[in-house]
Amino acid sequence: MSRTTDKVKAMGDCAVCGASTLLVVVPEWEVPGSATKPAVVVQAVECLECESCGERYLEPEQVRAFEKKVIEAQRAAKNLLSAAEILQIRESLGINKERLEKILNLNPKSFYRWENSLSIQSDVVDTMLRILRKNPNAVYALAEERHIPLTALKGRPKKAG
Numbered sequence: 001m002s003r004t005t006d007k008v009k010a011m012g013d014c015a016v017c018g019a020s021t022l023l024v025v026v027p028e029w030e031v032p033g034s035a036t037k038p039a040v041v042v043q044a045v046e047c048l049e050c051e052s053c054g055e056r057y058l059e060p061e062q063v064r065a066f067e068k069k070v071i072e073a074q075r076a077a078k079n080l081l082s083a084a085e086i087l088q089i090r091e092s093l094g095i096n097k098e099r100l101e102k103i104l105n106l107n108p109k110s111f112y113r114w115e116n117s118l119s120i121q122s123d124v125v126d127t128m129l130r131i132l133r134k135n136p137n138a139v140y141a142l143a144e145e146r147h148i149p150l151t152a153l154k155g156r157p158k159k160a161g
């Protein structure tokens with residue numbers, strides 16, 4: 001069912017089948033695809049797995065780490081920019097998240113979610129970010145058109161207050 005890289009017997013019984021066969025594993029995890037997301041296999045985080053019935057047990061922290069890995073794998077499978085690349089593009093523009101969301105007319109928290117792998121950018125957004133990476137002046141022109149001051153830009157003096 002899954003290749004395990006690490007097997008250590010854990011204390012306790014399986015809540016599903018009742019067997020005392022819980023192991024600490026780092027499973028290769030097959031995540032099915034959907035209409036918009038490709039199926040991926042991720043080298044998942046450490047968790048407990050029942051050797052008898054296959055049930056897996058994750059702490060909330062492990063679930064979050066797992067979900068981030070899935071999102072990164074789905075991005076890679078679709079050839080989308082990674083979280084690190086999006087952060088790099090935004091930082092190279094020298095504009096903070098909130099201001100750049102206003103300039104590009106995006107929902108609040110968009111960059112926070114993309115840069116922390118909490119959600120995947122759309123294909124259109126991905127293309128837009130690639131264009132901005134090549135043509136940063138387009139952002140500055142758009143800010144001017146939308147009357148959004150760029151005082152947060154790198155190297156420019158910050159207005160008091």
Ligand SMILES: [Zn+2]
Nearest residue numbers: 014017050053
């Ligand atoms: Zn079980």
